[in-house]
Amino acid sequence: MNILQMKYIVEIVRHNNHLSAAATALNTSQPGVSKQIKLLEEELGFEIFERTRNRIIGLTSLGHEVVGIAERIISEMEGLQNLKEESRSRDRGQLVIATTHTQARYVLPDVIKQFVGQYPSVQLILKQGDPEQVCEMVENGDADLAFGPQTIRPFPRLLRLPCVELTRCIVGRADHPIFERSTMTLEDIARHPLIAYDPRYTGRWRVMAAFDAAGLKPSIVMTGIDADVCKTYASVGLGLTILPSVTYDPEHDKGLQARDASHLFPTSVSTIALRRTGYVRPFVLDFIALTAPHLTPSAVREALRNGANSVAGD
Incomplete structure (x- = not known):
């Protein structure tokens, strides 16, 4: 088994079991994805996906466990890559923030201005969407953090930290x-x-x-x-x-x-959402601290370790 197979599994689930869409997202061929999944299933000794006439329709009970493990492996690999980049330069890189229009327009400008002043060599990218879409971006690894209102749908793989109250x-x-x-x-x-x-x-x-x-x-x-x-x-x-x-x-x-x-x-509470697994770069933690003083780097790291969705502050 290898990291590429882990990525194939996760991508298939993200694309609602559509092999062709997963293959396109990974810049590979559908037969290649199918072959790697079959090889992994043979190595494990059980099926990850349920099929009807060779068409994937969902996950088996053990398949759900495999996907959870695969997501953690991918996240940890991303964390290692971030550590590699940080070892070269702690104040350079890219920060991708997923947020709603209201937060981007009215809540974040002063925060972003301060952050850019502190980290002029960090490229900052804003991606906008509705509350659930911005959380999905973080969950899928397309953004480092989400900043927005609470969501109706839960996101158990994300750590949600309350940061700003809005009257x-x-x-x-x-x-x-x-x-x-x-x-x-x-x-x-x-x-x-x-x-x-x-x-x-x-x-x-x-x-x-x-x-x-x-x-x-x-x-x-x-x-x-x-x-x-x-x-x-x-x-x-x-x-x-x-x-x-x-x-x-x-x-x-x-x-x-x-x-x-x-x-x-x-009041409404704006939250910061992070993936529960993986390494969080120091300048990401500093950005979070700028949004709310109680979300200090040490407090956020502690919440990530404990899996808590609240932070008492230092």
Whole structure:
């Protein structure tokens, strides 16, 4: 057995058992992948994949164990490669961050500015997606870390560390009648059309849960995938929108007004997601520390060792 066979197994699973797609991703041929998997199964003495008419349809019970081991082996090999690169230069390399639009646009700019100042020789790459997509990028090894809101779907192979709490505000046209009120209640908000986040975002579920708890059913006239889209349609009078407070800037959001709603809706927690196995380079740990002071390098390393999803801080 060899590392290439491990990669073939993992890639087949990532591509939903499609051999041709896995072969394409690995820049090899489908017959070559099939041959290596068969050789590995013969060496192990059991089948890794279930098949119907020579077509892979899933994993056997032992196959699930093999995939878990293969992922750990690949991750450890990547860790060795990172150690090799670090031995040559501790402050050079590439940092790939997977994040959502709102985090990239409103939360990370100051952090990235500080990081680039400290590590001018590190190439920083941002990849954007929805909360689940950015976690998948880290899980698949396409990104070093994910920075974004909590996800509805669990990711057991990732370590999720809470780092930033975001309160919410109500945003709408400056001439919207709701801003004439001295106080604002859920009932007041529910009387007006709302522009909401896409259901893939936990923020949408938290907001709707607050209305549900009050026995209210607001009218959702539109959903958007990021704060800028929601604000754009609020500015043309389509409705109010409930956003993280950090996304409203009175200097740039001309024609809009915002009102704090932290007393009406729960906060959201942005998290850092890392693979549970493998070596984390020092400058990656330093980037994490810039996002939240309590996520010190030693605290993150300890969480990785213990598998904890919380950090008390040093």
